[in-house]
Amino acid sequence: MQRPLILMTDPAWFDVSYEINPWMRPGLWRADAEGQARAARASFEALRTALQTAGATVETIDGARGLPDMVFAANAAVVLDGKVLVARFRPAERQGEEARYLAAFAALKARGLVADVAQIAPGLYQEGAGDAIWDAHRGQFWTGYGQRSDRAASDAIAGYFGRPVVALELASPRFYHLDTCFCPLANGHILYYPAAFTPAALAEIRARVPAGRLIEADDEAAAALCVNAVSIGETVVMAKAPASLRQALAAHGYRTLEIDLAPFILSGGAAFCLTLRLDHQSIPALATVA
Numbered sequence: 001m002q003r004p005l006i007l008m009t010d011p012a013w014f015d016v017s018y019e020i021n022p023w024m025r026p027g028l029w030r031a032d033a034e035g036q037a038r039a040a041r042a043s044f045e046a047l048r049t050a051l052q053t054a055g056a057t058v059e060t061i062d063g064a065r066g067l068p069d070m071v072f073a074a075n076a077a078v079v080l081d082g083k084v085l086v087a088r089f090r091p092a093e094r095q096g097e098e099a100r101y102l103a104a105f106a107a108l109k110a111r112g113l114v115a116d117v118a119q120i121a122p123g124l125y126q127e128g129a130g131d132a133i134w135d136a137h138r139g140q141f142w143t144g145y146g147q148r149s150d151r152a153a154s155d156a157i158a159g160y161f162g163r164p165v166v167a168l169e170l171a172s173p174r175f176y177h178l179d180t181c182f183c184p185l186a187n188g189h190i191l192y193y194p195a196a197f198t199p200a201a202l203a204e205i206r207a208r209v210p211a212g213r214l215i216e217a218d219d220e221a222a223a224a225l226c227v228n229a230v231s232i233g234e235t236v237v238m239a240k241a242p243a244s245l246r247q248a249l250a251a252h253g254y255r256t257l258e259i260d261l262a263p264f265i266l267s268g269g270a271a272f273c274l275t276l277r278l279d280h281q282s283i284p285a286l287a288t289v290a
Contacts, residue, residue, distance in 0.1 A: 002279060003055055003056060003057045003279075004051075004055060004056040004232055004279055005056070005057050005059065005113070005277070005278045005279040006051055006056045006059070006230075006275045006277055006278065007058075007059050007060075007061065007076070007108075007275070007276040007277075007278055008044070008047075008048060008058055008059070008060050008061075008073055008274060008275055009061055009062070009063050009070050009072075009073045009274075010060055010061065010063050010071075011040050011041055011044045011063065011071045012062070012063055013063040013065050013066070013068055013070070013071075014037070014068050014069075014071040014263075014264075014267075015029055015033065015036075015037065016028070016036075016068070016266050016267045017029070018093050020069075020091040020093055020094070021173065021176045021268040022176075022268070023174070023225075023265065023266070023267065023268030024266065024267050024268055025266045028266055029263075029266055036263050036266070037263075039262065039263045040263035040264065043259060043260055043261050043262070043263055043264060044274070046259045046260070047237070047259045047261065047271060047274060047275075048060070050237050050257045050259055051230065051232070051237060051275070053257065054230075054232040054235040054237055054257060055232055055233065055235075056232055059108070059113070061073075061104045061107075064097075066096065067094070067096050067097050067100065068267070069093070069094055069267065070097045070100060070101075071264070071274060072130070072264075072273040072274060073273075073274060073275055074128055074129045074130045074179060074272055074273050074274070074275060074276050075087055075094070075097075075127045075128040075129070075130045075177070076097070076101040076104075076105075076128050076129075076276055077101060077105065077128050078126075078128055078129055078132040078141075078157055078161075079114065079276065079277065079278050079280060080134055080141075080161050080163065080280050080281070080282055081161070081280075081281055081282055082115030082116065083114070083115060083116045083118075083161060084109075084114050084116065084117045084118070085118055085119070085120055085126075085156075085157065085160050085161070086098060086101055086102055086117065086118065086119040086120070086128075087101070087127050087128040088119065088120050088122070088125055088127075089125065089127060090125040090148050090149075091148075098119070102117065102119065108278070113278060118160065120153060120157075121156060124152055124153045124156060125149055125150050126149045126150065126156070126157070127148045127149050127177060128276070129179065129272075129276055129277070130144075130148075130149075130177035130178065130180075130272075131143055131145065131148065131149035131153075131177050131179070132144075132153075132154075132157050132165075133178055133179060133182065134184075134280045135190075136184075136280065136281075136283065137186075137187070138184075138188070138208070139163065139164070139282060139283075140163060140164040140166060141154075141157055141158070141161070141164070141165045141166070142165075142166050142168060142182060142184070143165055143166070143167045143178065144167075144168055144169075144170050144182070145167055145168070145169060145170065146170045146171070146198075147170045147172075147173060147175075147177070148176050148177060149177075151167060151169075154167040162282075163282050166204055166208065168182070168197060168201040168204060168205065169197070169198040169200060169201045170196060170197065170201070171195075171196060171197055171198045171201075172195070172196055175196035175222075176268070177273075179228055179273060180193075180196070180228050180268075180273075181193040181196035181197070181217075181222065181227050182196075182227065183227050183231060183236075183272065184231065185215075185231045185236065185252075185254065186231060186233050186234050186254075187213075187234070187252075187253065188209075188213045189214070189215055189252055189254075190205065190209050190214055190215065191215045191217060191227055191229065191236075191249070192214065192216065192217065192227065193216070193221070193222040193227050194216060195219070195222070196222070215248055215249065215252060216248075217245060218242075218244060218245070220242045220245075221241060221242055221244065221245040224239055224240060224242065224265075225239050225261070225265050225268075225269070225270035226238045226241040226242075226270070228269065228270035228271055228272045228273055229270075229271050229272055230271045230275055234254050235254070235255055235257060236249055236254050236255070236256050236257070237256075237257045237259065238256060238258060238259070238270065238271050239258065239259060239261040239270040240258050240259070240260055240261075241256060241258055259271065261274075
């Protein structure tokens with residue numbers, strides 16, 4: 001089986017210097033900027049090691065001065081079957097990342113790591129895999145909208161990749177991207193935080209995923225950004241988790257690799273935010289799941 005291929009962005013230019021989501025704490029960062037930067041580097045290296053331990057190959061690209069959130073590679077693009085659809089960011093603070101990521105993906109294409117690079121149409125906000133998560137088990141995307149990405153962007157994703165899309169409206173600015181509150185796992189399970197969704201979105205999830213394959217995160221796990229996790233087979237790489245979540249995942253056959261990601265949580269991101277899978281393929285579902 002091919003090893004998962006994950007893109008990460010070096011954290012050399014990461015800091016927390018503005019507020020574009022309710023998690024961001026620039027004051028806490030400034031109180032010990034040098035210490036926070038050291039801790040961020042250590043967290044990043046620990047996450048990269050954990051991903052490699054779980055079986056992934058990691059490609060790392062450079063960030064850029066003045067673009068601290070470029071470290072959150074998940075927001076760069078949606079990737080499937082070697083095709084890359086680069087994001088358009090709603091906050092002005094992140095719009096400078098678009099050109100940088102277009103150039104980075106062009107370089108990856110030249111190396112044969114991706115096959116095609118496009119950008120979502122002007123006038124549409126869509127913030128990459130943060131709001132468009134591939135569910136290999138069901139052969140579909142789950143997309144988030146209502147906070148940072150537009151509902152119409154879900155239709156653009158369906159058209160570009162030629163795969164089904166289920167759009168879910170997000171109810172809270174605190175859970176501003178789908179990846180903060182929703183994580184497809186192996187064997188068809190979904191780890192999610194119900195309070196982050198509108199009633200209509202919850203109905204969509206529960207209509208498509210049997211109750212026995214839904215794993216609910218509680219308030220404590222959601223507040224620790226543990227749902228923002230990376231699933232590699234039956235290993236789930238995540239931020240430091242409460243015992244209740246570890247036990248719930250273990251009961252369904254998963255093991256957890258936990259990393260102290262506190263410096264990145266000060267900016268509203270954790271394990272999934274820091275990564276972008278480049279190897280997802282639209283293969284048939286591995287098992288029959290309603």
